[in-house]
Amino acid sequence: MTNILDFHVPFDGHVLKADHYVGRDSNRILYLHGAGNSQRHSHRLLRGALQQRGLGSVCFDAIGHGETGGTLAQSSVASRTRQAQAVMAAQAMPEPLVVFGSSMGAYNAIRLTEQHKIDALVLIVPGVYTPSAYDVPFGPDFSTVIRRERSWADSDAWEILSRFEGRLLVIHAEHDATIPLEISERLVAAATRAQSRQLFIVPGAEHNRLWALLAETPADFNAALELVLEVVDGGRQ
Numbered sequence: 254m255t256n257i258l259d260f261h262v263p264f265d266g267h268v269l270k271a272d273h274y275v276g277r278d279s280n281r282i283l284y285l286h287g288a289g290n291s292q293r294h295s296h297r298l299l300r301g302a303l304q305q306r307g308l309g310s311v312c313f314d315a316i317g318h319g320e321t322g323g324t325l326a327q328s329s330v331a332s333r334t335r336q337a338q339a340v341m342a343a344q345a346m347p348e349p350l351v352v353f354g355s356s357m358g359a360y361n362a363i364r365l366t367e368q369h370k371i372d373a374l375v376l377i378v379p380g381v382y383t384p385s386a387y388d389v390p391f392g393p394d395f396s397t398v399i400r401r402e403r404s405w406a407d408s409d410a411w412e413i414l415s416r417f418e419g420r421l422l423v424i425h426a427e428h429d430a431t432i433p434l435e436i437s438e439r440l441v442a443a444a445t446r447a448q449s450r451q452l453f454i455v456p457g458a459e460h461n462r463l464w465a466l467l468a469e470t471p472a473d474f475n476a477a478l479e480l481v482l483e484v485v486d487g488g489r490q
Contacts, residue, residue, distance in 0.1 A: 262343040269313045270320035276309030284312040287356025292319030298464045313340045325391035334361045372419040381410040411443040421450040422484040426458035
């Protein structure tokens with residue numbers, strides 16, 4: 254039977270709803286979901302596959318998402334980073350960590366490397382943002398900033414990743430209408446000090462349909478999972 258433990262974390266007048274997929278190697282993977290309608294349950298497919306391999310993970314619904322509720326206007330990209338840190342602290346997650354970031358969550362994952370020891374990053378359909386958008390509450394003002402043509406081009410993500418010395422895997426959807434391939438390519442190119450770095454483009458996949466598409470062909474899903482496992486485990490035996 255799948256072992257999933259629900260927990261909650263008080264944060265800034267809210268209660269973050271979270272869960273821990275318990276595994277043999279259990280408390281070092283933090284998984285950050287994306288924006289829009291995303292929530293922690295959107296990522297059960299990959300997290301479940303990792304759990305079957307003995308790798309547990311922690312994930313939470315950010316403010317304005319899933320069971321945590323609240324409104325997006327009560328949050329920001331910067332707040333999402335702080336929310337992640339509150340969950341890490343509540344679970345006493347030991348460093349070095351492995352952080353998965355999907356879409357917007359990829360940028361939060363990158364920002365976490367500035368303050369925490371992280372030895373592996375798995376960035377899935379990764380979004381990055383201009384620094385001027387970081388503290389702006391979600392809503393019309395935030396949208397105005399990020400909808401400027403190529404607003405992401407001056408992101409600090411490239412500079413932050415240039416200092417990252419762990420393992421990096423960027424997973425891009427071939428037909429992603431949200432995230433340009435250039436972003437994924439630049440993320441990998443920026444990580445010049447990384448122990449390893451790889452870009453994996455999933456043929457036929459879309460921004461919100463990547464793992465589900467892979468799962469239609471078990472051999473393809475397992476091949477992608479092996480790439481992830483290699484980055485998560487590194488030199489571990």
